Structures are given as structure tokens and as C-alpha cells.
Amino acid sequence: MDAEIVLLRLLHIVPGVVWVGSAVFMAWVMQPAIAKTGPPHSGAVMRNMVNPMVITLHASALLTIVIGVVMAFRVRDPLFDFLWSTDWGTMIWLGALLSVIGYAIGTIGGISSKKMMDIGASLQGPPSPEQAAEMTALQKRGALLTKIASAIVLVAVACMALAQHV
Amino acid sequence: MGAAIYLAVLLEPRIRSTSADLERQLLNRTSKLNSLWITSAAVVTMVTGFALVSTTPGRSMSDLGSGGWGTMILIGLIASVAAFLISGWAGAFTAKLRRGLESGEASETELTAYRRGLSILGYINAVLVVIAVSTMATARYA
Numbered sequence: 380m381d382a383e384i385v386l387l388r389l390l391h392i393v394p395g396v397v398w399v400g401s402a403v404f405m406a407w408v409m410q411p412a413i414a415k416t417g418p419p420h421s422g423a424v425m426r427n428m429v430n431p432m433v434i435t436l437h438a439s440a441l442l443t444i445v446i447g448v449v450m451a452f453r454v455r456d457p458l459f460d461f462l463w464s465t466d467w468g469t470m471i472w473l474g475a476l477l478s479v480i481g482y483a484i485g486t487i488g489g490i491s492s493k494k495m496m497d498i499g500a501s502l503q504g505p506p507s508p509e510q511a512a513e514m515t516a517l518q519k520r521g522a523l524l525t526k527i528a529s530a531i532v533l534v535a536v537a538c539m540a541l542a543q544h545v
Numbered sequence: 546m547g548a549a550i551y552l553a554v555l556l557e558p559r560i561r562s563t564s565a566d567l568e569r570q571l572l573n574r575t576s577k578l579n580s581l582w583i584t585s586a587a588v589v590t591m592v593t594g595f596a597l598v599s600t601t602p603g604r605s606m607s608d609l610g611s612g613g614w615g616t617m618i619l620i621g622l623i624a625s626v627a628a629f630l631i632s633g634w635a636g637a638f639t640a641k642l643r644r645g646l647e648s649g650e651a652s653e654t655e656l657t658a659y660r661r662g663l664s665i666l667g668y669i670n671a672v673l674v675v676i677a678v679s680t681m682a683t684a685r686y687a
Contacts, residue, residue, distance in 0.1 A: 384686055385686045388682050397550055400548050401547040401550070403547070404582065405551065408548070413571070413574070413575075416570050416574055427562065431554075431559070
């Protein structure tokens with residue numbers, strides 16, 4: 380058993396599964412369900428969840444990406460020759476690119492949701508029509524970006540999973 | 546797996562730390578959808594996993610349990626089936642909790658027992674799916 384590769388695979392695949400599974404579940408199941416409950420419940424849940432959720436998603440995403448890069452250098456030497464000249468390489472760099480794009484879009488979506496929660500938290504009473512409109516727009520943008528990000532990281536997983544077999 | 550961990554570690558403890566009214570509303574909105582989502586994902590994963598074992602060149606179902614690869618895949622398979630069953634059991638606790646909150650007939654002791662059961666099963670489920678993924682991911686190198 381190659382202990383180094385086993386460890387790298389564990390540190391890449393397990394956080395990757397947590398990241399992608401959480402992102403897809405949050406975007407397509409939880410967020411729509413919480414939004415349907417409406418204020419004040421949706422705000423209360425999101426405020427309560429935002430810190431652990433952000434830590435989990437960022438930590439698992441960054442670990443997946445960083446260890447993925449390390450593993451790519453470890454399994455193919457010289458990596459850059461393989462990246463540009465083989466089908467394996469094409470799938471790997473495509474998957475890596477999509478995962479970084481997905482992560483970036485998800486982060487922007489998270490910032491929109493955070494802005495919406497900040498507005499909600501600063502309210503002393505019911506929101507003014509302008510504030511309500513801004514919160515709705517931010518919520519819609521956050522939800523849309525989270526869905527796009529989750530779809531992109533799913534495609535990234537597919538690229539990585541199929542790389543060996545193309 | 547991500548959804549299972551998300552539910553067990555992030556969502557459910559946070560929902561429980563809010564209010565019973567919020568917990569009831571969220572369970573009404575999400576519990577059936579969660580079960581459907583997780584069950585569908587688990588079934589698709591397990592069925593395609595079996596198909597993959599039988600279609601992988603040089604491997605077959607008879608290899609399960611023998612050799613490094615077969616042992617790791619078998620452990621992963623057992624862990625995933627156990628996780629699936631535990632997830633169903635947790636679903637039953639969720640349904641009891643939801644009905645208890647909705648009807649208002651369940652005592653606080655019963656609700657606490659349902660919450661505790663749900664929490665324990667959620668964590669066991671999360672650990673089992675991590676074991677399943679880890680063994681499957683490293684089987685080739687065993």
C-alpha cells in the first residue's frame with residue numbers, strides 16, 4: 380500500500396464529497412425550503428447556521444482543491460506534460476478549473492446572503508419597502524449563485540471521476 | 546454523504562437550538578424532502594456501485610471480501626448499507642418528532658428522547674458514510 384497516496388486520496392475525496400454534497404443539498408433542498416418558511420424563521424435559521432456552514436464549506440473546498448493539486452503532481456511526473464497532452468490531463472485541468480470557478484461563484488453567493496442577513500439584523504422594526512426589495516434581490520441572487528456553483532462543482536466531480544477512463 | 550453530514554452536524558443542532566415553533570415549521574417544510582433526497586442519492590450510489598463492481602475489468606462480485614481491494618470494497622459496502630438503514634431509522638424519529646410537535650400531544654420527555662435519538666443516529670450515519678467513502682476511495686491501493 381502506498382501510504383502517501385492513500386492519505387492524499389482520503390484528504391482529497393472525503394472533503395470533496397462533504398463540499399459537493401453540502402453545496403448541492405443546501406442549494407437545491409435546504410435554501411428553497413427555508414425561504415418558503417419566510418421571515419422571521421428563515422432569518423433566524425440562517426443567522427444561526429451561517430458561521431459553521433461557512434467554515435465547513437470553505438475548509439472542505441480549500442482542502443479538496445489544495446490536496447488535489449498536490450496529488451496531481453504526485454501521481455504524474457512531469458505533471459504539466461500530461462496535463463496538456465493527454466485526455467486524462469484535459470479532464471483533470473477542466474475539473475480543477477471548474478472547481479475553482481464553482482468555489483468562487485459559491486463564495487459570491489454566500490456574500491450576497493450575508494449582506495441580506497446583515498440588513499435583516501440591523502432592522503429595528505419591519506423593513507421599509509426599499510429595504511425589503513433589496514433583501515429580496517440579495518436573497519434571489521444568493522440562491523441563484525449557489526445553485527450555479529453547485530451545478531459547476533458537480534460537473535467538476537464528473538470530470539475528475541471520469542479522467543482515468545477517457 | 547455531504548447531505549448526511551450537513552444535516553447531522555450543521556443543520557439539526559442549529560434548528561434545535563432555536564425554538565420549538567421554528568423547529569416544527571422547518572420539519573414540516575424539510576423533513577420529507579430531506580428523506581427523499583438522501584434516500585434517492587443513497588439508492589443511486591449503491592446500485593451504481595454494484596454495477597461498477599461487476600463491470601470493472603478483472604473484478605467481480607466474488608472478489609468481495611477477498612484480498613485488499615475486495616476487503617475494502619466489502620467494508621465500504623457494509624458501512625453504506627448500515628448508514629442507509631440508520632438513515633431510515635433516523636427518518637422514523639424525525640417523523641415522530643414532527644408529529645409530536647404538530648399535535649402538541651407529545652410530552653417534553655418524549656420530544657427530548659426523539660431529539661436525542663435523531664442526533665445520535667445522525668452522527669452515527671455521518672461516521673458510517675465517511676468510513677464507506679474512505680474505504681472505497683483507497684481500495685485500489687490496499
